[in-house]
Amino acid sequence: MISIKNLSKSYGKIKALNQLDLEIAKGTIFGLLGPNGAGKTTLVSILNGLLDFDIGEIEVLGVELGANLKSIRKRSAFIPQALALYDNLSVIENLRFFAGIQNISGTVLRHNLDYAISVNRLEAILEQRAQTLSGGQRRRLNIAIGLLNNPELLYFDEPTVGIDPESRNQILETIRSFKDDAKTVIYTSHYMPEIEKLCDEVAIIDHGRIILKGRLATLLQEEKSDSVVFELLHSSRVQLDAIASQNDDLQVVDAATLLLVRQSSEKVGQLLARLASEEIAIRQLRYGTTNLEALFLRLTATGAADV
Amino acid sequence: MFRAMLVKEFRLVGRDKQALAALFIMPAIFILIMSMALKDTFDSERALVDYAVIDLDETAESVAFGNFLAADKGLHKYESAAATSSERQSALREGLDFVVEIPAGFTEKLLNTPAEKPIPLKIYAAADIKKEMLKLFQAKLLSGVQQLRLKDLKQELSPLLSAAALNLAATKFAGFEMSVKEIVTVHFSGQLEGQRPTSTQQSVPSWIVFGLFFVIIPLSTIFIGERQQNTLLRMRAMHVSTPVLLVGKIIPYMVINQLQVCLMIGVGMFVVPLFGADALTLGRSLSGLFMVSFGLSLTAVGTAILIAVSVKTVEQATTIGGIINILLGAIGGIMVPKFYMPEVMQSLARLSPMSWGLDGFLDIFLRGLGPVEVLPEFLKLVSLGGFLLLLAGIIFERNLKTV
Numbered sequence: 097m098i099s100i101k102n103l104s105k106s107y108g109k110i111k112a113l114n115q116l117d118l119e120i121a122k123g124t125i126f127g128l129l130g131p132n133g134a135g136k137t138t139l140v141s142i143l144n145g146l147l148d149f150d151i152g153e154i155e156v157l158g159v160e161l162g163a164n165l166k167s168i169r170k171r172s173a174f175i176p177q178a179l180a181l182y183d184n185l186s187v188i189e190n191l192r193f194f195a196g197i198q199n200i201s202g203t204v205l206r207h208n209l210d211y212a213i214s215v216n217r218l219e220a221i222l223e224q225r226a227q228t229l230s231g232g233q234r235r236r237l238n239i240a241i242g243l244l245n246n247p248e249l250l251y252f253d254e255p256t257v258g259i260d261p262e263s264r265n266q267i268l269e270t271i272r273s274f275k276d277d278a279k280t281v282i283y284t285s286h287y288m289p290e291i292e293k294l295c296d297e298v299a300i301i302d303h304g305r306i307i308l309k310g311r312l313a314t315l316l317q318e319e320k321s322d323s324v325v326f327e328l329l330h331s332s333r334v335q336l337d338a339i340a341s342q343n344d345d346l347q348v349v350d351a352a353t354l355l356l357v358r359q360s361s362e363k364v365g366q367l368l369a370r371l372a373s374e375e376i377a378i379r380q381l382r383y384g385t386t387n388l389e390a391l392f393l394r395l396t397a398t399g400a401a402d403v
Numbered sequence: 404m405f406r407a408m409l410v411k412e413f414r415l416v417g418r419d420k421q422a423l424a425a426l427f428i429m430p431a432i433f434i435l436i437m438s439m440a441l442k443d444t445f446d447s448e449r450a451l452v453d454y455a456v457i458d459l460d461e462t463a464e465s466v467a468f469g470n471f472l473a474a475d476k477g478l479h480k481y482e483s484a485a486a487t488s489s490e491r492q493s494a495l496r497e498g499l500d501f502v503v504e505i506p507a508g509f510t511e512k513l514l515n516t517p518a519e520k521p522i523p524l525k526i527y528a529a530a531d532i533k534k535e536m537l538k539l540f541q542a543k544l545l546s547g548v549q550q551l552r553l554k555d556l557k558q559e560l561s562p563l564l565s566a567a568a569l570n571l572a573a574t575k576f577a578g579f580e581m582s583v584k585e586i587v588t589v590h591f592s593g594q595l596e597g598q599r600p601t602s603t604q605q606s607v608p609s610w611i612v613f614g615l616f617f618v619i620i621p622l623s624t625i626f627i628g629e630r631q632q633n634t635l636l637r638m639r640a641m642h643v644s645t646p647v648l649l650v651g652k653i654i655p656y657m658v659i660n661q662l663q664v665c666l667m668i669g670v671g672m673f674v675v676p677l678f679g680a681d682a683l684t685l686g687r688s689l690s691g692l693f694m695v696s697f698g699l700s701l702t703a704v705g706t707a708i709l710i711a712v713s714v715k716t717v718e719q720a721t722t723i724g725g726i727i728n729i730l731l732g733a734i735g736g737i738m739v740p741k742f743y744m745p746e747v748m749q750s751l752a753r754l755s756p757m758s759w760g761l762d763g764f765l766d767i768f769l770r771g772l773g774p775v776e777v778l779p780e781f782l783k784l785v786s787l788g789g790f791l792l793l794l795a796g797i798i799f800e801r802n803l804k805t806v
Contacts, residue, residue: 144640146803166642174640180633184418185411196407198641241637 097122103152114304127295172249173242183227212243232263288389329377408651422621430614464510502527601681608764619707623720626711660700688773695763698784705791
């Protein structure tokens with residue numbers, strides 16, 4: 097589906113991509129992770145033909161990118177993080193406009209419109225102006241626009257930013273359903289639990305190179321170690337940061353999760369006592385396992401600030 | 404593809420109340436206000452000089468002299484009390500241009516002792532009076548004095564001449580008493596015999612030109628909005644090329660510009676007369692009119708797109724667009740007619756596309772000319788518009804490569 101060999105791209109003296117190699121199989125939901133400035137946006141822009149590259153070989157949908165850009169674009173879709181739609185147009189007017197500029201008409205238009213509308217549950221709001229929609233509805237419209245050409249390959253750039261949990265789940269459900277239609281999804285996000293739930297494979301990109309790639313389950317299995325995951329109740333990020341600042345073996349994964357590396361009974365006991373003193377309840381302890389965020393933190397030196 | 408872009412663009416403009424106001428309501432109101440404000444500017448019957456007379460002579464001749472001045476419609480006589488020095492100062496400060504004092508014994512000395520120097524008339528002039536105005540007023544006074552002398556001479560000669568000679572002299576003297584209207588007829592270029600250009604005819608073309616350039620603001624702000632919201636990026640990812648994107652902008656806004664021209668002409672023809680000013684009449688060449696408005700529109704749209712691709716924010720586009728519009732208008736003879744400008748400014752005006760458009764429209768509306776005569780203006784406007792669009796396209800492409 098996608099084959100990238102020895103891809104390099106520089107902005108002046110800055111190497112955004114450095115001899116990057118990547119293979120993505122058809123029908124995969126593929127998570128592309130990396131700290132800010134790692135090269136994710138550059139890679140996705142190149143794959144969409146929005147940016148030239150210096151050297152390398154790229155095949156998308158089985159054909160060479162440069163010479164077949166038009167046909168590739170007809171079979172793929174890019175769903176940007178920013179809501180790329182017209183606020184002053186209604187939902188249906190937005191859909192018809194973006195279909196029109198792709199020269200989609202007739203029965204194909206009707207079929208694809210129906211598909212984009214039903215998959216994203218837009219039936220009830222077709223006549224509403226985009227500016228009057230909720231954040232989640234606008235995100236769904238943003239995705240629906242990308243489905244108008246019924247693409248085989250979809251690029252998603254942080255599609256759930258700034259929306260409520262219910263809308264987030266609806267969108268993830270929609271994306272998961274693409275797998276049943278044999279579509280391939282390239283998904284970039286900073287939100288690790290989302291990637292864990294959604295993706296079959298992931299690649300972590302840092303300083304323009306792929307530093308880890310594989311099936312998510314396998315990677316997490318291999319990462320099994322002497323660590324303990326503390327899943328907590330009624331905790332806050334501020335509290336956990338304060339606790340972690342006094343313990344070099346402790347990492348804050350999120351507001352409800354701590355990761356204790358190089359564990360020992362003594363360290364676990366100390367941490368349990370500390371949590372009790374802070375009145376933080378424990379939902380679950382998991383020995384010898386990790387999660388994607390912990391793996392990401394371990395591999396990328398830039399740390400939690402970028403996540 | 405084009406159809407989708409045109410429909411989208413019209414919908415966006417149609418739903419943008421500020422854009423609609425800037426494009427249609429503002430120019431219409433502008434035309435109305437300016438037509439009313441300039442209603443009398445080009446009226447030759449309008450009084451240009453306000454004056455008062457202090458007659459200390461109080462003879463039949465001095466009254467006749469006053470009547471001679473009063474008969475001129477270019478002069479407006481004020482019956483103000485300006486006899487004392489303070490009254491005079493006050494009147495001149497408050498808007499009176501001249502006070503003419505006919506001294507006691509003026510006509511007696513003028514007519515009865517012609518060999519001697521006459522007692523001069525006194526003119527008190529406002530401090531800000533223009534030199535040309537003073538010269539014209541002095542000439543008018545001199546003409547009045549000559550009239551008095553001629554009348555007197557006629558009366559003196561009548562007992563001395565034979566009937567035939569007297570008739571001849573009377574006929575010739577009568578010639579000196581003719582008004583300017585009787586001996587001079589004025590023909591205005593492009594007008595039918597007896598017709599004169601109206602203020603509406605002379606001013607509306609300026610505001611049409613100015614109104615067309617208002618398209619800069621909605622076009623550039625919508626374009627920047629599309630860039631900021633990534634809809635342009637999305638369109639490129641859907642394989643829409645730069646030329647298609649630009650043409651998708653150019654066509655709708657040129658159509659909007661032509662609608663503006665129709666609206667503004669309609670206001671000039673049908674609304675302005677309702678407020679007491681003259682109605683606008685179309686020239687004799689609709690094709691010439693279209694050529695000029697097409698050229699102007701292309702330049703306005705080219706300017707707008709160039710601004711849109713060169714700046715980062717909507718605020719910048721609004722400010723720069725507004726300033727460019729006003730500057731081009733100011734130097735292009737929109738706000739102040741070019742013939743009022745000094746030579747240097749007139750040379751500068753020739754560089755403004757608004758000036759080219761205005762010249763073209765004046766050829767059509769005022770001088771009754773056609774496509775051949777407006778061809779130079781049309782070519783200049785189309786060339787500039789094309790150049791601006793090409794430049795905008797190059798900058799747009801260059802910016803895309805640094806995504």
